[in-house]
Structure formats: C-alpha cells, structure tokens
Amino acid sequence: MKRNWIWSKMINLVVMIPLVLTACGGGGGNSSSANDTSNEGQKVHLTFTVWGDVNTGANEQQLADEFNKAHPNIQVKFEPIPSDGYGTKLTTSLAAGQAPDVFLIGEGDYYKYVDKGVVEPLDDYLSNDSSFSLDIFQKDLIDSMNINGKQYYLPKDFNPLALWYNKRMFDEAGIAYPSDDWTWDDLIEAAKQLTHKEGNKYTQFGFNAGKWEYPIYTFLWDHGTDIANEDGTQAEGYMNGEKTVAAIEKYVALSKGEERVSPTPMDTETLGGDASMFMTDKLAMMVTGRWIKSDLDKSDVEYGSALIPAGEDGTRTSIIASAGWAINAASKNKEEAYELVKWLSGTEAQKLRSDNNKVLPATVAELEEVKANEVSDQPVIAMMDYARKPVTLRSAHGPIFVEEFSKAMEKILLDQQDVKSALDEAAKNVDSKIK
Numbered sequence: 001m002k003r004n005w006i007w008s009k010m011i012n013l014v015v016m017i018p019l020v021l022t023a024c025g026g027g028g029g030n031s032s033s034a035n036d037t038s039n040e041g042q043k044v045h046l047t048f049t050v051w052g053d054v055n056t057g058a059n060e061q062q063l064a065d066e067f068n069k070a071h072p073n074i075q076v077k078f079e080p081i082p083s084d085g086y087g088t089k090l091t092t093s094l095a096a097g098q099a100p101d102v103f104l105i106g107e108g109d110y111y112k113y114v115d116k117g118v119v120e121p122l123d124d125y126l127s128n129d130s131s132f133s134l135d136i137f138q139k140d141l142i143d144s145m146n147i148n149g150k151q152y153y154l155p156k157d158f159n160p161l162a163l164w165y166n167k168r169m170f171d172e173a174g175i176a177y178p179s180d181d182w183t184w185d186d187l188i189e190a191a192k193q194l195t196h197k198e199g200n201k202y203t204q205f206g207f208n209a210g211k212w213e214y215p216i217y218t219f220l221w222d223h224g225t226d227i228a229n230e231d232g233t234q235a236e237g238y239m240n241g242e243k244t245v246a247a248i249e250k251y252v253a254l255s256k257g258e259e260r261v262s263p264t265p266m267d268t269e270t271l272g273g274d275a276s277m278f279m280t281d282k283l284a285m286m287v288t289g290r291w292i293k294s295d296l297d298k299s300d301v302e303y304g305s306a307l308i309p310a311g312e313d314g315t316r317t318s319i320i321a322s323a324g325w326a327i328n329a330a331s332k333n334k335e336e337a338y339e340l341v342k343w344l345s346g347t348e349a350q351k352l353r354s355d356n357n358k359v360l361p362a363t364v365a366e367l368e369e370v371k372a373n374e375v376s377d378q379p380v381i382a383m384m385d386y387a388r389k390p391v392t393l394r395s396a397h398g399p400i401f402v403e404e405f406s407k408a409m410e411k412i413l414l415d416q417q418d419v420k421s422a423l424d425e426a427a428k429n430v431d432s433k434i435k
Contacts, residue, residue, distance in 0.1 A: 043075045044336045048102035048325075048344070050156075051086035059352050060344070067343045074336050094118050094328070101331040102340050104156060107144065107322045108392045108402070114147045115396045120327035121150045125338040132342055136363045144393055145324045153324025154345035155362035157353050159289035160383040161214060161318045163187075163309065167302040169194055169204065169284040178285070178306035180379075184222060187285065187309045188254065191261035194284040202267070208274045208286040209254035209262035211409050213402060214319050215287035216251060217390050222311035223247040227405050228430075232395020235430035239405060240423040249419045252412055265413060278303070289321050290380050293358035305379045308386070318383040319390055322362070397434050404429045 048064070050057055057080040064078040079100060081089050093099040105113055113119050126134065134142050137155055145153035163178055170177055173193055178186075191206025209215075220226055225243035228235055238244065255262035263283070268274055275292055277283035279299040287308055296303050310316040325341045327334055343349065350361035354370060360381070361367050371381055392398030408426035411417040417425070 043073055044333050045075050045077070046102065046333060046336055046340055047077045047079050047100040048104075048340060049079050049081050049090070049100045050104040051083040052080050053082060054080060056080070059349075059356055062352065063344055063349055066348075067340060070343075071339065074339070076340060094330075097330060099328050099330070101328050101333060101337040102344070103326055103328065104323050105153065105326050107320075107324070108390070108398070110145060110153060110324065111147055111392060111396045112399050113326065114152050118329050119152045120329040120331070120334055120337075121152055122154065122327070122338070122341075123151050125335075126151060129338075129342075136347065136365070137345075138362055138364060138367065140387070141320070141322060141362050144320075144322065144389070153326055154341050156323040156325055156345065157350070157359040158320050158322035158362055159291055159360055160320045160380060160387055161218065161287055161289055161308065162377075162380040162383045163285060163287055163306045164278070164292065164296075165285045165304050165306060166278055166281060166283065167304050169281055177304060178309070180307055182306070182309040183312060184219065184309045185312070188261065191254070191285065192259070195261045202263070204282045204284070205263050205267075205277070206261040206284045207254060208268065208277075208283055209251055210268060210274065211265050211406070211413060213406060213409075214321070214390065216248075216409070217319060217388075218287065218308055218317045219251050220244060220247050221317040221388060222309070222315050223250075224311065224313070224315065226391075228391040228395070228398075228401050230394065232391045232397050232401065233434060235401060235404070235427040238427070239401070239408075239430065240420070240427040245420050245423060248409075248412070248423065252409075252419065255413065290377065291321075291359055293377070294356075297358070305377050307379050307383060316386045317388050318386045320384065320387040397430075400430050400433050404433075 048060075050060055054061065057078065060080070061078050064076045067076050068074070090099065090103060099118075105119075126132065134151070138158070141155050141158055142151070145151065145155065165178055167177065175190055175193055178190070187207060194204065194206035195202070196204045217227070223243060223246075225238070225241055225247055227239040227244065229238055254260060255264050263271065263277070268277065271277050271282060274283060274286050274288070275295055278286060279296065279301045281301070290305075308316060308318055325344050327337045327341060331337050345362070347363055347366065350363045350366045353359050354361040354366060360370060371378075374381060390398070391401045395401075404426040408417075408422040411422045412419055416422075
C-alpha cells in the first residue's frame with residue numbers, strides 16, 4: 001500500500017548474500033522449533049511486526065493477546081515499527097539474523113522479498129493442515145501472493161484505489177458530484193472550477209496529481225499505455241513510448257503553470273499532505289485507497305467516493321493495494337509462526353480490521369457482508385472489478401521499473417528534464433539493469 005512504498009526501495013541496499021545464506025532451508029516438514037530443543041515444556045517465543053505504531057496497531061495487539069490465550073505453549077510479542085523506518089529496520093534485522101518471526105509485506109514488494117530468499121514458502125504447511133483452506137480468501141488476492149508457483153504470503157487486508165471527493169467543496173462551487181460516466185477530461189474540467197487563487201497564492205486545488213506512482217499507472221492505463229511490457233522484462237517502447245510520453249505530459253501539466261489544478265509535491269508537503277489538505281477543504285479530489293476512511297471519519301470533512309474516471313475509449317482501471325503476512329525463512333520456530341500467520345489472516349482478524357480500520361476484508365464471506373451493508377463506499381468495492389497488476393506484481397524486475405520511473409517523474413516535476421528525455425533515460429537504465 002502507499003504507506004509501505006516509502007521503504008520499498010531500501011531492501012536492495014541492505015539485504016545481501018549473507019542474508020540469503022541465512023534464509024536458506026526449510027519447508028513445513030523441515031523447520032526447527034522449540035520442540036527440537038531440550039527445553040520441552042517451555043513456551044515458544046515469537047515476535048511479529050507491522051509498519052505503524054502502538055495506536056495504529058491496536059488490532060494486531062488485540063489479536064496477539066487473544067492468540068496467547070488460545071495457545072498456552074506459545075508467547076507472541078507484537079513489535080510495530082514506525083512507517084518511515086520500516087524498510088530500513090526490517091531489512092537490517094533480516095541481514096543481521098535478528099528479524100521477527102513474522103512480518104508484513106506490501107504488495108509492491110512481494111516479488112522482491114521472495115527474490116532475496118527471506119520469506120518461507122507456505123505450501124508444505126498448508127498441504128499438511130486440513131483445518132485451514134485458502135478457499136476462504138478472495139482468489140485474485142491469494143493468486144497475487146503466489147510467486148513462481150509457490151504461496152509465500154497470507155493476506156492481512158486489501159483496498160482498491162478509487163476517487164475520493166470533498167462534497168463541501170463541490171457544493172460550494174455548485175458542481176455535480178463525480179458520476180460513473182466521468183472521463184479524465186471531465187475530472188480535469190471540474191478540477192479547474194474547484195481550484196482557487198487569491199492573487200498569486202493558491203488557496204485550494206481541484207485534484208492531486210502527485211508523484212505517487214499508483215494513480216499515475218491508472219492514468220496511463222486509461223490512456224492506453226504502460227511503463228513496461230506485460231511480463232515486466234522491457235521498458236524501451238513502453239516507458240518512453242509515444243502514448244506514455246503524451247499521457248505523462250498531460251498529467252504533469254495538471255500541477256504546472258498558471259492553469260494548474262493540482263498542488264506540486266512541494267505544495268503538498270508544505271500543507272501537510274493530501275489527506276490533510278482534503279480534510280481542511282484545500283483539496284477537492286484525490287485517488288487513494290479506503291484506508292484513508294478511518295482518518296476521514298475522525299474529521300468533519302464531508303466526503304464521498306466514486307469510480308476512477310475512464311479514458312476516452314471507456315477503459316477504466318484501478319489497483320488493489322494489499323498486505324501479506326510472511327514467515328521469516330530464518331525463524332527457528334516456523335511451525336508456530338505458521339499458526340500465528342493463520343491467526344492474523346483468519347476470519348476473526350478480517351472482521352476486526354474491517355470494523356475498526358475500514359479496510360476491506362480479504363475473506364469471501366466477510367467481504368460479501370460488507371458489500372451488503374455498505375452504502376456510501378460502494379464505488380470503492382466496485383473498483384475491484386477494474387483492478388490491474390502493476391509491474392511489481394508481474395515481475396521480479398518490478399522494483400527496477402519503479403525506481404527509474406520515480407526518478408524520471410521527480411526530474412520532470414522539478415523541471416530538471418523534459419518528459420521525453422527523462423523517460424528515454426529511465427527506459428534505457430531499466431533495460432540495462434535487467435540485462
């Protein structure tokens with residue numbers, strides 16, 4: 001999800017050969033555990049982590065407490081890591097052989113962590129466990145956590161991207177709310193009317209065309225292009241293709257010049273971020289996930305959700321942001337860690353997070369219940385049907401594409417390079433690194 005992309009680039013800098021050697025070994029039948037030692041009768045101690053703090057991890061702490069009560073021979077300790085430092089601390093601890101037994105990974109890094117050999121495959125554990133079935137989960141979600149034919153993750157939650165809008169700003173401007181018929185051009189026209197200036201100073205913006213790559217991907221897809229070929233092995237002709245260059249020029253124009261309708265990345269940072277701007281009536285529309293709902297509901301903002309606009313040919317796309325629980329391949333208590341992962345992914349855990357954090361449950365039955373009872377956010381759920389996989393979910397080379405594309409976008413937004421030159425350079429770098 002967005003919260004974990006900040007740290008996703010760090011792992012390649014930290015996880016080197018020693019880590020892979022440390023992580024080698026073990027399917028379900030070969031794992032070592034406390035039962036293999038001479039300390040029979042003592043509790044097995046496990047730790048697990050997520051990004052965030054104690055407050056945002058309240059659900060996980062509750063689940064840990066309940067797990068400990070239900071498993072008298074296992075003692076679980078929940079140790080959250082601040083979001084901004086999650087990648088650095090996790091990868092450093094993995095390299096040092098001191099990482100938690102169970103940790104959370106965002107969808108953008110599923111391939112990366114598997115490629116580094118630090119995640120334990122779950123297939124042997126699942127095949128030997130008649131009490132647990134993957135059939136309880138959304139199939140597309142489980143499939144995205146299956147890398148190269150092996151199941152490495154079990155889902156925590158998921159959220160499709162959708163368009164979120166500030167009703168109060170629309171009402172004051174006398175503009176109809178976004179509809180299912182909206183195209184990106186309709187959004188841009190509305191954004192122009194919702195962008196206000198006092199002299200040379202902008203007081204509010206119609207839309208946030210920022211540098212986060214996920215909304216940009218949907219914009220590109222809806223304009224008939226992508227930054228990579230389908231199997232994520234080539235950038236030339238895609239990242240710098242004619243359609244991509246034209247679409248990016250249109251996108252960055254939203255935050256540049258006298259007619260801009262979007263804050264620059266610097267504006268957004270100065271004003272406290274897109275969510276803060278949205279909640280204080282300084283931003284009318286943004287593309288993001290349903291995780292923002294818990295913060296919105298604590299404010300007095302009047303908001304709604306809508307489908308992400310379609311392209312001129314009717315193409316409409318979204319991305320499902322998800323997070324998966326992984327077992328540390330170097331854990332000494334893998335069997336017990338598997339029990340914990342099941343607990344953290346199971347039905348009761350899905351209900352708890354759905355009720356408290358407003359995220360969508362990954363289990364079929366619980367999602368159907370949300371669909372039946374949800375009113376205001378039906379468009380968010382509907383965006384599931386339009387989801388596509390970004391390059392990080394299609395290829396182990398995905399992080400290379402993301403890194404070079406992000407560098408190019410930064411250069412473009414800072415006026416250090418024109419769109420064509422920046423994307424040409426990025427495409428060349430991607431293909432060179434892959435080869």
